[in-house]
Amino acid sequence: MEPEIVFEAQQDPTFYDAVAALPEGERLRSCLQCGSCGGTCPVARILQHTPRRLFAMVRAGMKREVLTSLTPWVCSSCYACTVNCPAGIKITDIMYALKRMAIKEGLQPKESDANRFAEQFTDVVCAHGRASEFEAMMRYMMFSHPGRLLGKSAVGLEMMGRGRMPLLPHRIQGLESFRRLVARARELDEVKP
Amino acid sequence: MTEYAYYPGCSGRATARGYDESLLAVAPRLGMTLTEIPDWNCCGSGLALSVNQVLSLALSARNLALAEKIAPTVVTPCPSCCLTLNKANHVLQDGGAAAAPVQSCLEAGDLKYGGGVRVRHLLDVIVNDVGVERLAQAVTAPLTGKRVAPYYGCQVVRPVAEGDDAEYPHNLEQVIAAVGGEVADFPLKTSCCGGALVATRPELGREMCLDLLRSIGAARADIVVTPCPLCQVTLEMAQHQNRGILQGGALAPVLYLTQLIGVALGLSERELGLQRALMPKTCRRALARTEQQPAL
Numbered sequence A: 001m002e003p004e005i006v007f008e009a010q011q012d013p014t015f016y017d018a019v020a021a022l023p024e025g026e027r028l029r030s031c032l033q034c035g036s037c038g039g040t041c042p043v044a045r046i047l048q049h050t051p052r053r054l055f056a057m058v059r060a061g062m063k064r065e066v067l068t069s070l071t072p073w074v075c076s077s078c079y080a081c082t083v084n085c086p087a088g089i090k091i092t093d094i095m096y097a098l099k100r101m102a103i104k105e106g107l108q109p110k111e112s113d114a115n116r117f118a119e120q121f122t123d124v125v126c127a128h129g130r131a132s133e134f135e136a137m138m139r140y141m142m143f144s145h146p147g148r149l150l151g152k153s154a155v156g157l158e159m160m161g162r163g164r165m166p167l168l169p170h171r172i173q174g175l176e177s178f179r180r181l182v183a184r185a186r187e188l189d190e191v192k193p
Numbered sequence B: 001m002t003e004y005a006y007y008p009g010c011s012g013r014a015t016a017r018g019y020d021e022s023l024l025a026v027a028p029r030l031g032m033t034l035t036e037i038p039d040w041n042c043c044g045s046g047l048a049l050s051v052n053q054v055l056s057l058a059l060s061a062r063n064l065a066l067a068e069k070i071a072p073t074v075v076t077p078c079p080s081c082c083l084t085l086n087k088a089n090h091v092l093q094d095g096g097a098a099a100a101p102v103q104s105c106l107e108a109g110d111l112k113y114g115g116g117v118r119v120r121h122l123l124d125v126i127v128n129d130v131g132v133e134r135l136a137q138a139v140t141a142p143l144t145g146k147r148v149a150p151y152y153g154c155q156v157v158r159p160v161a162e163g164d165d166a167e168y169p170h171n172l173e174q175v176i177a178a179v180g181g182e183v184a185d186f187p188l189k190t191s192c193c194g195g196a197l198v199a200t201r202p203e204l205g206r207e208m209c210l211d212l213l214r215s216i217g218a219a220r221a222d223i224v225v226t227p228c229p230l231c232q233v234t235l236e237m238a239q240h241q242n243r244g245i246l247q248g249g250a251l252a253p254v255l256y257l258t259q260l261i262g263v264a265l266g267l268s269e270r271e272l273g274l275q276r277a278l279m280p281k282t283c284r285r286a287l288a289r290t291e292q293q294p295a296l
């Protein structure tokens, strides 16, 4: 792993406050840098930045590095870190908030496009009212990883044969009012600070 | 009979159809009346929450508003849906600044939510409302001699273990005992299966799954039981794809909570959706009785 050197001039002094202002972000100020989050994290083995390290980077104003970090995007939302944090920091919720911030800033995580999967899944839900694992997976795989599709297709076909992977997403009935609710949510999220 | 508003979750109508089917089959025998929330929508799970928080809360709020019309308690078999719906419920019940935009979304969708609903996971409802005594009384085909590994996964016990002990959860163990099985304890029972990584980081997801299955294998399990539809499909697909390198208990069939209960209540393979397993033969073999007549 290459050490990261960030010069003062590249730091963003407002970033720490911006993250603290996110939902559940304020508590981040009491991080003890104890490392028990990384110790319990099941995905830490592939992470360049454990949660502890990521939060140190937040403090140091390393905005770009934090928002392009893979960590929030491979976080599996297991909540092991959250229940073990001695400072009571809701780490998993902060990971969600950092993902949303990265999307808003148009930043893509390094070596991953997990952000696209989240966005495409959400688009499917907003269009039909129900999720379709099939449609979201297809969209993501077709555009991003056509190679992986082959490996998945064998077991996918078996699931289909057992009625466990419907091709067509179920559409809810009240789609019209549902779409108004979705449109309002998209609008309101835009105007937030 | 206790009435519940039922939220199947999208998986209940796709990969986890066997969960939905078996739940609907066992519920009346346990004194539960489930009324599906009319025209419910996807809660968006952690994926919508990664994109837009107001949207995530509003998607859940719509379900809460629809549920409030039919029953005071929502029950769902999906831990991830349960957590997502609860997040929105807490925001709306607190009524703070965060609630206003969500209420506005509901209005745009011609809905109103008064905060009168409680959202609970099925495992909590079965252990704490139905009760293990009643469950044990309903058993007609006990799983005598079967070693059952209790796999909780993450979100039934974290961040809150509603109706259970967060450090030492035992709800699944109680169910296993009530249906006459033996608990095959294993250390990773609340570890993450890596299911969320199947699309985006498959190699890491596979590693996490194999660790888990080997731990189950070491416990000499005949059956694995899980309350989580995502864990179920993740483990089952990993078993199927790695069946060449796994053996023994690591290939034990992974049953949904209500499939395990249903087997002990003497229900048939079809009633419980067991024929939908990726490896149905392994499943039949594991469930076959030695002393008694085969129940399946």
Ligand code: SF4
Pocket (backbone or CB within 6 Å): A030, A031, A032, A033, A034, A035, A036, A037, A038, A051, A052, A055, A084, A085, A086, A087, A088, A089, A091
């Ligand atoms: S466990 Fe909590 S206090 Fe310790 S390093 Fe992680 S976030 Fe900071």
Ligand code: SF4
Pocket (backbone or CB within 6 Å): A037, A040, A041, A042, A043, A044, A051, A074, A075, A076, A077, A078, A079, A080, A081, A082, A091, A092, A095
């Ligand atoms: S919630 Fe995310 S960051 Fe925390 S331990 Fe689990 S995977 Fe790691």
